[in-house]
Amino acid sequence: MSEAILVGVDLTKTFGELTVVRGASIAVREGEFVSLVGKSGCGKTTLLSILSGLERPTSGRVTIAGKEISGASEDELALFRRENVGFIFQSFNLIPTLSAWENTALPLFPIRMTEAERRRRAAEILDRMELGHRAEHLPAALSGGEKQRVAIARALINNPKIVFADEPTGNLDTATGDAIMAILNRLHREQGMTLLMVTHEPELAKTADRVIRMQDGEVLS
Amino acid sequence: MNLRYVFQELTRQRRRTVMAVFGLSIGIALLVILNAVSLAYHEAARAPLKEIGADITVQRPGNVPEELSGAVFPCSAVTIRRDEIERIGKVHGVRGTGTALLLWVFEPNRAWIVLGIERENPIGPSILRNFVTEGRYLAAGKPEALVEAAYARQFGIKPGDAVSIAGRSFPVVGLIDASHAAKIAVANLYLPLPEAQAIAAASKPLQAVSPFALGDVNLLFIRADQEKINSVASALKGILGDKVAVATPNSFLKLLGSFFAVSDKFTLVASLIAVLIAVLIAFKTMAGNVAERAREIGVLKAVGWTHRNVTLQLLAESVIQCFIAGILGLLIAYAAALALGFMTVNIPIPWEMSPTPHFLPGGGATLYKTLRLPVHIPASLALFAVLLSVVIGGLTGALLSSHISKIKPSEVLRHE
Numbered sequence: 001m002s003e004a005i006l007v008g009v010d011l012t013k014t015f016g017e018l019t020v021v022r023g024a025s026i027a028v029r030e031g032e033f034v035s036l037v038g039k040s041g042c043g044k045t046t047l048l049s050i051l052s053g054l055e056r057p058t059s060g061r062v063t064i065a066g067k068e069i070s071g072a073s074e075d076e077l078a079l080f081r082r083e084n085v086g087f088i089f090q091s092f093n094l095i096p097t098l099s100a101w102e103n104t105a106l107p108l109f110p111i112r113m114t115e116a117e118r119r120r121r122a123a124e125i126l127d128r129m130e131l132g133h134r135a136e137h138l139p140a141a142l143s144g145g146e147k148q149r150v151a152i153a154r155a156l157i158n159n160p161k162i163v164f165a166d167e168p169t170g171n172l173d174t175a176t177g178d179a180i181m182a183i184l185n186r187l188h189r190e191q192g193m194t195l196l197m198v199t200h201e202p203e204l205a206k207t208a209d210r211v212i213r214m215q216d217g218e219v220l221s
Numbered sequence: 222m223n224l225r226y227v228f229q230e231l232t233r234q235r236r237r238t239v240m241a242v243f244g245l246s247i248g249i250a251l252l253v254i255l256n257a258v259s260l261a262y263h264e265a266a267r268a269p270l271k272e273i274g275a276d277i278t279v280q281r282p283g284n285v286p287e288e289l290s291g292a293v294f295p296c297s298a299v300t301i302r303r304d305e306i307e308r309i310g311k312v313h314g315v316r317g318t319g320t321a322l323l324l325w326v327f328e329p330n331r332a333w334i335v336l337g338i339e340r341e342n343p344i345g346p347s348i349l350r351n352f353v354t355e356g357r358y359l360a361a362g363k364p365e366a367l368v369e370a371a372y373a374r375q376f377g378i379k380p381g382d383a384v385s386i387a388g389r390s391f392p393v394v395g396l397i398d399a400s401h402a403a404k405i406a407v408a409n410l411y412l413p414l415p416e417a418q419a420i421a422a423a424s425k426p427l428q429a430v431s432p433f434a435l436g437d438v439n440l441l442f443i444r445a446d447q448e449k450i451n452s453v454a455s456a457l458k459g460i461l462g463d464k465v466a467v468a469t470p471n472s473f474l475k476l477l478g479s480f481f482a483v484s485d486k487f488t489l490v491a492s493l494i495a496v497l498i499a500v501l502i503a504f505k506t507m508a509g510n511v512a513e514r515a516r517e518i519g520v521l522k523a524v525g526w527t528h529r530n531v532t533l534q535l536l537a538e539s540v541i542q543c544f545i546a547g548i549l550g551l552l553i554a555y556a557a558a559l560a561l562g563f564m565t566v567n568i569p570i571p572w573e574m575s576p577t578p579h580f581l582p583g584g585g586a587t588l589y590k591t592l593r594l595p596v597h598i599p600a601s602l603a604l605f606a607v608l609l610s611v612v613i614g615g616l617t618g619a620l621l622s623s624h625i626s627k628i629k630p631s632e633v634l635r636h637e
Contacts, residue, residue, distance in 0.1 A: 049631045049634075054523060054629075054630050054631040054634070055629070055631040074522075074528065074629070075527040075528055075529070078522055078525050078526060078527045078528075078530075079525065079527060081523065081524065081525045082524065082525020082526075083525070087523050087524065089520075089634065093516070093519075093520045093523075093634070095517055095520065096233075097229045097230050097233040097234055098226065098229055099229075102225065102226070102229065106520075106521070106524055107524040107525050109223040109226060109526075109530075110223070110525070110526055110527070110530040115225065138233070154524065158525070
């Protein structure tokens with residue numbers, strides 16, 4: 001069995017008086033596809049933020065690829081995310097003024113490399129997403145499914161060790177959502193992509209290798 | 222910083238960019254044009270003196286002639302002695318002097334305004350040699366005369382005629398059209414300075430009012446270092462007394478009466494207001510822009526952009542936007558300067574500087590030097606305006622971006 005690439009131990013997050021995550025512990029192995037399910041407001045998105053380094057826990061620790069990130073500064077976390085983590089958001093979060101390939105290459109913009117190289121890498125991933133012909137289009141000209149495929153391409157461009165997906169089909173119709181899930185499953189199966197996905201839909205969660213349930217900020221299984 | 226991203230942001234958010242650029246460019250254009258107009262008035266005020274090759278003119282007011290017969294001094298210009306001129310020549314900042322002698326000569330059937338001029342001195346009325354319309358200019362060492370063209374027409378005087386002044390006869394060798402010349406020290410008859418001095422020295426009515434020796438004059442023209450004009454003017458009062466009438470470009474500027482001409486402070490205050498407006502417009506537009514992009518900045522940070530990456534990106538957008546605004550502001554100012562250059566400005570010449578006896582036709586009328594307002598934008602002002610725009614962009618961008626780039630991505634991405 002492969003090693004755990006993501007480990008969260010005894011994680012708690014409070015906002016003022018409100019405790020959103022309570023002593024949650026979680027481990028994800030390399031190449032594993034894990035679903036984090038629970039009702040709306042149960043703290044799953046907050047836990048995902050903590051595990052991905054977007055948010056610092058009030059207590060507990062997070063280790064990704066052997067590096068503990070709980071005490072890192074904002075900039076250290078940003079650099080860590082750039083090199084190790086990919087994100088797929090529910091509402092795509094594409095930059096409206098950048099074309100599909102530019103959005104895909106967004107994590108590479110601060111890295112010293114030629115524009116041709118950025119473009120080549122973005123084009124390669126967009127081709128894998130079957131979006132090569134839409135590379136020059138702005139997000140406004142893309143359908144919801146196409147936008148999410150661009151967002152997946154963006155999440156993959158830095159060859160992350162783990163991808164975090166927060167309700168990746170939440171803004172899509174059923175057919176499009178199924179297509180996106182098919183892509184994620186294919187990436188997991190064919191390329192061994194490690195994926196932690198937050199969803200409130202039990203049917204989607206079942207496609208994962210393992211399902212972790214949350215309730216009232218606590219991890220149940 | 223990624224220039225492609227900067228470019229796409231500025232070109233694809235066209236409305237936002239145009240608003241920010243246009244707002245700031247109006248402020249910059251106002252700043253440039255206000256200063257250019259102020260400079261133009263200053264330059265216009267220098268024109269009357271510049272046309273006679275001087276920076277300062279000096280006259281000593283005296284008493285009104287007791288009787289109007291023969292040669293007399295106008296009350297605005299009595300004797301300036303040769304030794305005084307020599308002392309003035311040594312004042313620090315004086316680069317050269319020119320002299321002239323202005324007389325009223327009353328003949329039984331005619332009155333003359335006579336000006337004795339130094340034939341060759343480029344400082345002073347010898348500039349009139351360029352306005353000879355008929356005949357020739359005065360020859361060296363010859364007792365001959367030039368007559369003002371309008372006066373010659375009125376009295377039927379032609380080159381080759383002789384005119385009699387204070388008992389002396391002078392052949393008329395040329396006519397001068399002084400209507401387009403500097404309005405300072407204009408006369409009906411122009412004589413070589415020594416001839417005019419001889420007439421003055423021999424005149425009892427003149428001597429009775431203000432003792433005059435050969436070598437003395439009553440008009441002095443000074444060329445001075447530009448930055449020392451005021452100190453030279455002060456030194457003149459020390460030599461010639463407090464009552465001496467000293468005309469400098471500032472004197473003409475005050476006569477112009479425009480806000481721009483009267484007060485450098487007005488220009489300064491108006492410029493500061495223009496800059497302040499420009500800064501506020503830039504700040505407000507960019508603050509709105511940055512606030513709208515909080516989510517975008519959260520995404521940038523989520524995908525691995527550091528605080529510095531985000532700050533530099535927003536700073537570059539702001540600086541480039543403001544640089545474009547500076548250039549556009551400058552172009553607007555150039556267009557406005559071109560339009561304002563068609564304005565004419567009338568510079569009043571004080572009666573004292575070109576006195577015509579009041580009982581002669583036009584004697585009390587104010588003379589004006591009319592010229593196009595010389596509006597131009599010096600390279601230093603243009604450079605300053607563009608640099609100022611860039612600095613505004615830099616400061617505004619730095620302030621806003623350093624603030625907004627502290628956003629935690631989880632804060633803006635949490636509420637999907």
